[in-house]
Amino acid sequence: MLVAAxxxxxxxxxxxxxxxxxAGVYAFEYEQKFALLVAEESYEQRSHKRMNGGLSRPxxxxxxxxxxxxxxxxxxxxxxxxxxxxxxxRDVFEVDGHKERNRQDRVLNLFLxxxxxxxxxxxxxMIDSTRYNxxxxxxxxxxxxxxxxxxxxxxxxxxxxxxxxDETVDGRAAWVFSYRxxxxxxxxxxxxxxxxxxxGRLWIDPDSGVILKTxxxxxxxxxxxxxxxxxxxxKELDLWVPAKMEESYNSGNEEITCVATYANYRxxxxxxxxxxxxxxPI
Numbered sequence: 001m002l003v004a005a006x007x008x009x010x011x012x013x014x015x016x017x018x019x020x021x022x023a024g025v026y027a028f029e030y031e032q033k034f035a036l037l038v039a040e041e042s043y044e045q046r047s048h049k050r051m052n053g054g055l056s057r058p059x060x061x062x063x064x065x066x067x068x069x070x071x072x073x074x075x076x077x078x079x080x081x082x083x084x085x086x087x088x089x090r091d092v093f094e095v096d097g098h099k100e101r102n103r104q105d106r107v108l109n110l111f112l113x114x115x116x117x118x119x120x121x122x123x124x125x126m127i128d129s130t131r132y133n134x135x136x137x138x139x140x141x142x143x144x145x146x147x148x149x150x151x152x153x154x155x156x157x158x159x160x161x162x163x164x165x166d167e168t169v170d171g172r173a174a175w176v177f178s179y180r181x182x183x184x185x186x187x188x189x190x191x192x193x194x195x196x197x198x199x200g201r202l203w204i205d206p207d208s209g210v211i212l213k214t215x216x217x218x219x220x221x222x223x224x225x226x227x228x229x230x231x232x233x234x235k236e237l238d239l240w241v242p243a244k245m246e247e248s249y250n251s252g253n254e255e256i257t258c259v260a261t262y263a264n265y266r267x268x269x270x271x272x273x274x275x276x277x278x279x280x281p282i
Contacts, residue, residue: 014206014207016161016163018206019175019177019204019206019209020151020156020161020177020204021209022204022206022207022208022209023151023202023204023209023211024151024152024153024156024209025209026151026208026209026210026211027148027149027150027151027152027211028152028153030145030148030211030239030240031080031084031085031086031148031149031152033238033239033267034078034080034237034239034267034268035079035080035268035269036077036078036079036080036108036111036112036267036268036269037077037078037241037265037266037267037268038075038076038077038078038108038265038266038267038268039076039241039242039262039263039264039265039266040073040074040075040076040262040263040264041072041073041074041075041076041090041260041261041262042071042072042073042260042261042262042263043071043072043073043074043090043258043259043260044069044070044071044258044259044260045069045070045071045072045133045134045135045256045257045258046067046068046069046134046256046257046258047066047067047068047069047134047135047254047255047256048066048067048254048255048256048257049066049067049068049253049254050066050252050253050254050255068134070095070096070132070134071095071096071097072092072094072095072132073092073093073094073095074090074091074092074093074094074129075090075091075093075103075105075107075108076088076089076090076091076262077089077090077091077107077108077111077122078143078144078145079111079122084149085149086143086145086146088126088143089107089122089123089125089126090126090129090130091106091107091125091126091129092129092132095132106125107122107125107126108268110122111268112268134256135249135251135254135256136251136254137223137225137249137251137254137256138191139225139247139249140188141188141198141216141218141225141227142227142245142247142258142260144229144242144245144260144262145229145242146214146216146227147200147202147211147214147215147216147227147229148211148214150179150198150202151202151204151211155187157183158181158182158183158187159179159180159181159182159198160179160180160182161177161178161179162177162178162179163175163176163177164176164177164178164201167203169203169212169213169230170212170230170232172205172212173205173206174203174204174205174206174212174213175203175204175206176201176202176203176204177201177202177204178199178200178201179198179199179200179201179202180197180198180199181197181198181199182197186198188218190220190222194220196218196219196220197218198216198217198218199216199217200214200215200216200217201214201215202214202215210240211231211240212230212231212240213228213229213230213231214227214228214229215227215228215229216228222251222252223249223250223251223252224249224250225247225248225249225250226247226248227245227246227247228245228246228247229242229244229245229246230242230243230244231243234265237265237267239265239267241262241265242262243261243262244259244260244261244262245258245259245260245262246258246259246260247259247260
């Protein structure tokens with residue numbers, strides 16, 4: 001009796017360029033899939049003050065009694081801009097369990113019914129919400145989808161990518177790529193208009209190009225910042241959405257750590273309007 005063995009041809013292992021190309025397609029399509037994404041954000045912040053700048057926490061100069069904690073709950077919007085990229089808007093409605101206002105979707109309504117002043121009105125709400133943040137560090141890179149953009153072909157040329165390792169993210173195999181910005185002027189500038197090169201890592205599904213996790217580092221002589229985001233698949237939206245964003249900021253005299261989690265995602269289509277077309281401030 002002859003027994004026929006069924007041989008299944010395996011797909012060839014992708015190259016580094018294959019995976020980066022797939023991630024670039026994914027990042028481009030990701031940006032195109034929504035005009036406005038809304039979620040509920042729970043944002044826990046902790047501030048650790050030092051009595052003497054520059055000392056690490058175990059040292060006597062660390063004032064352990066100066067730890068402050070705050071929990072904000074907000075409507076969080078990510079608006080896709082016509083020029084590319086996203087603009088975040090956070091509208092705080094609860095601080096440490098105390099209601100600051102009624103849930104009115106006020107920022108969302110500005111973009112669902114756009115007017116020439118929608119962008120300015122939304123910015124005022126966002127700026128007002130920053131008064132609840134702990135610490136004096138200005139936070140401009142804590143946009144959970146920001147590092148996804150770095151894989152887009154027109155942005156990726158600014159970075160040098162290297163494959164670092166293989167890891168698993170939420171049960172899915174991922175190739176880990178480190179990146180470092182080498183072009184000037186840099187995407188992010190300091191308040192003093194100095195270059196602030198970005199570096200970090202991307203966790204990419206090598207078969208689909210899906211970006212499962214991002215890590216971003218920005219630092220200068222005054223402050224260092226890291227932002228790490230993990231994504232989850234939202235089958236209803238057919239989109240990988242931010243699940244958790246972890247931040248840390250160290251300014252010498254103060255260390256701030258934050259964890260933001262996201263739920264109840266909704267996606268909206270909005271009419272193109274001059275208010276949405278404006279570029280975000282850097």
